[in-house]
Amino acid sequence: MRLHEVSKSFGDVRAVDRLDLTIAEGETVALLGPNGAGKSTAIGMMLGLSGPDSGTVELFGTAPRRAVAAGRVGAMLQDAGTVPNATVRELVELARALYPGPLPTDRILRTAGLTELANRRLDKLSGGEAQRARFAFALAGDPRLLVLDEPTAAMDVSTRQQFWDAMRRYSAAGHTVLFATHYLEEADQYADRVVVVARGRVVADGSGTQIKALTGGRTVAFDLAGEATSGLDQLPGVRAVQVRGDRASLRSDDSDATVAALVRSGRCFANLEVTGAGLQDAFLALTSAEA
Numbered sequence: 001m002r003l004h005e006v007s008k009s010f011g012d013v014r015a016v017d018r019l020d021l022t023i024a025e026g027e028t029v030a031l032l033g034p035n036g037a038g039k040s041t042a043i044g045m046m047l048g049l050s051g052p053d054s055g056t057v058e059l060f061g062t063a064p065r066r067a068v069a070a071g072r073v074g075a076m077l078q079d080a081g082t083v084p085n086a087t088v089r090e091l092v093e094l095a096r097a098l099y100p101g102p103l104p105t106d107r108i109l110r111t112a113g114l115t116e117l118a119n120r121r122l123d124k125l126s127g128g129e130a131q132r133a134r135f136a137f138a139l140a141g142d143p144r145l146l147v148l149d150e151p152t153a154a155m156d157v158s159t160r161q162q163f164w165d166a167m168r169r170y171s172a173a174g175h176t177v178l179f180a181t182h183y184l185e186e187a188d189q190y191a192d193r194v195v196v197v198a199r200g201r202v203v204a205d206g207s208g209t210q211i212k213a214l215t216g217g218r219t220v221a222f223d224l225a226g227e228a229t230s231g232l233d234q235l236p237g238v239r240a241v242q243v244r245g246d247r248a249s250l251r252s253d254d255s256d257a258t259v260a261a262l263v264r265s266g267r268c269f270a271n272l273e274v275t276g277a278g279l280q281d282a283f284l285a286l287t288s289a290e291a
């Protein structure tokens, strides 16, 4: 899949701004960005639901609409509805009828973790189960590329886990998956590659580990135990000091040196904690750097 210099505006809002993105077959890629970053607009163009104002979008070497019509792409969009009175199995059969080379029904149900729920009516499913039914619908045509727009929005932790287990079964077979998410831990955990989008542009592209390394550093936090904050910014490695109530958080490039110096200083402190920069930190730093 290839987007080259793609832009799209809605009135004065430039939703996607000269976006360049190439995804190779077999990759699992997370499109990570805050609300309004342009993820859904970019996905809409990848699926041929709307055209770019400028730039080109190609799927499997052809126009998105043609690739979608040929059954090479399955999609699960944010606002997709289902058929309330049908059962899960009927929905899957309906989806299969739309494609030239669909997967067998039982395999779709198994991959989506719906075997036990095959005869359940769609309007009796929980939110997470309904999302898995949409996932089954997207899988039915045996697509080479699966595009998921915030697939786990509104799912609780265990339902989310079940969903990703199902997605893993699919990607393990060598299929390409692109998913949009706000959940930073999800991007880090389930994607081979994380593409961070802000204001319609790619601001970082790499593995979760690489994205974290871009901001680097650790946080050394402790209770001040009544001591003043003066001198904390002079400790070795410290780049920034933040104080909330009685707790200080030091952003440090060398947390070992910072902690050693803190101990040597003879200051009182309590509840010392050293944590690595999470993807959340990296994400905030990267997107605010663009502001």
Ligand SMILES: Nc1ncnc2c1ncn2[C@@H]1O[C@H](COP(=O)(O)OP(=O)(O)OP(=O)(O)O)[C@@H](O)[C@H]1O
Pocket (backbone or CB within 6 Å): 010, 013, 014, 015, 033, 034, 035, 036, 037, 038, 039, 040, 041, 042, 182
């Ligand atoms: N049909 C539309 N008409 C007008 N503005 C739109 C339309 N679709 C999107 N936008 C605007 O384009 C920008 C990008 O929106 P988009 O939905 O692509 O972002 P997103 O990253 O998917 O956000 P979210 O995570 O909230 O779904 C936003 O400012 C949004 O308000």
